[in-house]
Amino acid sequence: MTKEMPKERGIDHTFNLLTEGYNYIGKRMSEKDTDVFETRLLGKKMIVMTGRDAAELFYDETKFKRSGALPIRIQKTLFGVGGVQTKDGEKHRIRKAMFMSLMTEERLGLFRTIMEEEWKRKGREMERKGKAVLYDESEELILRGICRWTGVPLTDVESWGRAYDIGAMIDAAGGVGKRYRVGEDARVRTEEWVEDVILAIREGRLQTEEGSAAHVMAFHEESGERLDLHMAAIELLNVIRPAVAVARFVAFAALALHDFPEWKDKLNTQKELNNFANEVRRFYPFTPFLGAIVKKDFEWNGYAFNEGDAVLMDFHGVNRDPRLWDKPEEFNPDRFNGFVDDRFNFIPQGGGDPNHGHRCPGEPVTVTIIEESVRYLANSLQYEVPEQDLTINMVRMPTLPTSRFVMDRIRVVGSEQ
């Protein structure tokens, strides 16, 4: 006998999700004192889960699949249609290995050096401007860096426009109306740009380093055939786009330095920087939840999950779960001293093993960007934070500080001068 799952009564709750944003799931879990409840979203039954154990369940590939889980509107803006995120089983394993092959120690070391160089250049540019919006500057800076690393040519003339388009693709994920359409158009333009790059590499008109993402994706083969041009572009963008998305964490990191300045003096070692970057990833809201589909009937904690049921895993909630984190509402990078990561208790970018499941392959790239940004902001840049709206709108997904972190009287200091 299975138990009855706690249910949210009513015809459909899409409106509540859209108007409550990041708080929608947590609020219902506490009200119902549960880790799982049933609701209806976009006219469909949906099982919502939270907690470490639910995360472990969500990543059990014998129980869940991804194909059919991602709404097409999200594929048309954020991810691209039919990319690695939508694959299962052997097909997924082969495609995922292509991404994991990019993350060698040597390639990541090169990426760190590129980020250091790009911050030096950006620091000088921001000093010349005097006043700048950190979020926008970071998007452009990261795009320049990730294009160098992946082997995609990017001129100074196009960098701001391309960064804007990629930002719009990311922002459209949780948007409707104009916000959605702007992102959809931006994806079409961006895919065309990257398709041209892949074609030029394949035809030998553009030389790229072996091991760089553009080279790997241009020549990657599955069942003896290269990826079609469009799919190669989608997957190359699956490196470039999320890297640009890290600009949100850069803005949050600057906000943390502003709101909790006592941590500025505790950024001297690599470990301290790493702790700070991880606390930024835990503390600030980014990925709210993700969906999957039940593969075959099973029971969990006495509840029935039936083949074809759609589930939503609450990522945001796990990073703030008081059963996992002492005083989760406090910003405390030191909590990562001695922290034991069991792959399901800290999931800002998904859980499990990235080699086998869908966990994000880009965590080392993300952490490198945050670390190098924090290092530069804390040690090499002097700036004032003028009056502005730094609140984080928890209804908007993905969110960021409302004013995107404006800096004034910017000066490069120390050995960087």
Ligand code: HEM
């Ligand atoms: C802003 C920082 C980032 C966040 C919050 C983030 C978050 C995520 C999440 C939640 C997933 C889904 C996990 C799942 O489906 O179970 C994911 C997957 C993925 N991420 Fe990231 N990510 C970030 C940065 C990156 C970077 C820098 C890269 C590439 C260099 C990247 C590449 C990917 C790819 C290719 C997937 C699909 C993996 C798969 O389906 O197997 N991400 N990411």
